[in-house]
Amino acid sequence: xxxxxxxxxxxxxxxxxxxxxxxxxxxxxxxxxxxxxxxxxxxxxxxxxxxxxxxxxxxxxxxxxxxxxxxxxxxxxxxxxxxxxxxxxxxxxxxxxx
Numbered sequence: 001x002x003x004x005x006x007x008x009x010x011x012x013x014x015x016x017x018x019x020x021x022x023x024x025x026x027x028x029x030x031x032x033x034x035x036x037x038x039x040x041x042x043x044x045x046x047x048x049x050x051x052x053x054x055x056x057x058x059x060x061x062x063x064x065x066x067x068x069x070x071x072x073x074x075x076x077x078x079x080x081x082x083x084x085x086x087x088x089x090x091x092x093x094x095x096x097x098x
Contacts, residue, residue, distance in 0.1 A: 017044045017072055022054050024091060026082075037078045041086060044074030051075070058085050 005027035016023035022045045029040040045051035052062035055075055067073045077085055086092070 013042070013044065014072060017046055020046065022051065024086075024089070026086075026091075034078055037082075039078075039082070041077040041082050042074040043077060043085075044072050046071055046073075048073060058088070 005025075009025060009027070013023050013025040022043060024041055024043055026039055026041040028038060030038065043051070043054070045054070048062075048065065048067075051065060051073065055062065055064070058081070060075055065073055065075055
């Protein structure tokens with residue numbers, strides 16, 4: 001279940017993807033399958049090759065990309081891997097909230 005996300009943040013994430021960027025969107029999220037995880041970061045790009053190459057540097061497999069017909073395909077980052085990647089990307093404000 002997703003919550004604590006603002007429409008403007010989703011719009012901005014999609015806009016950045018549409019502009020060819022690799023875009024990050026973190027929001028609160030609860031799922032019984034992932035105890036202890038309270039947020040998810042979606043890392044998306046229209047260029048799946050670029051997204052796959054980006055993910056490879058962090059040990060992410062291209063098979064883990066959530067393919068979406070609307071063009072907003074993305075990785076879902078959770079837990080320790082989420083924190084590791086956000087820190088490496090210099091996105092510390094999200095880390096401070098978690």
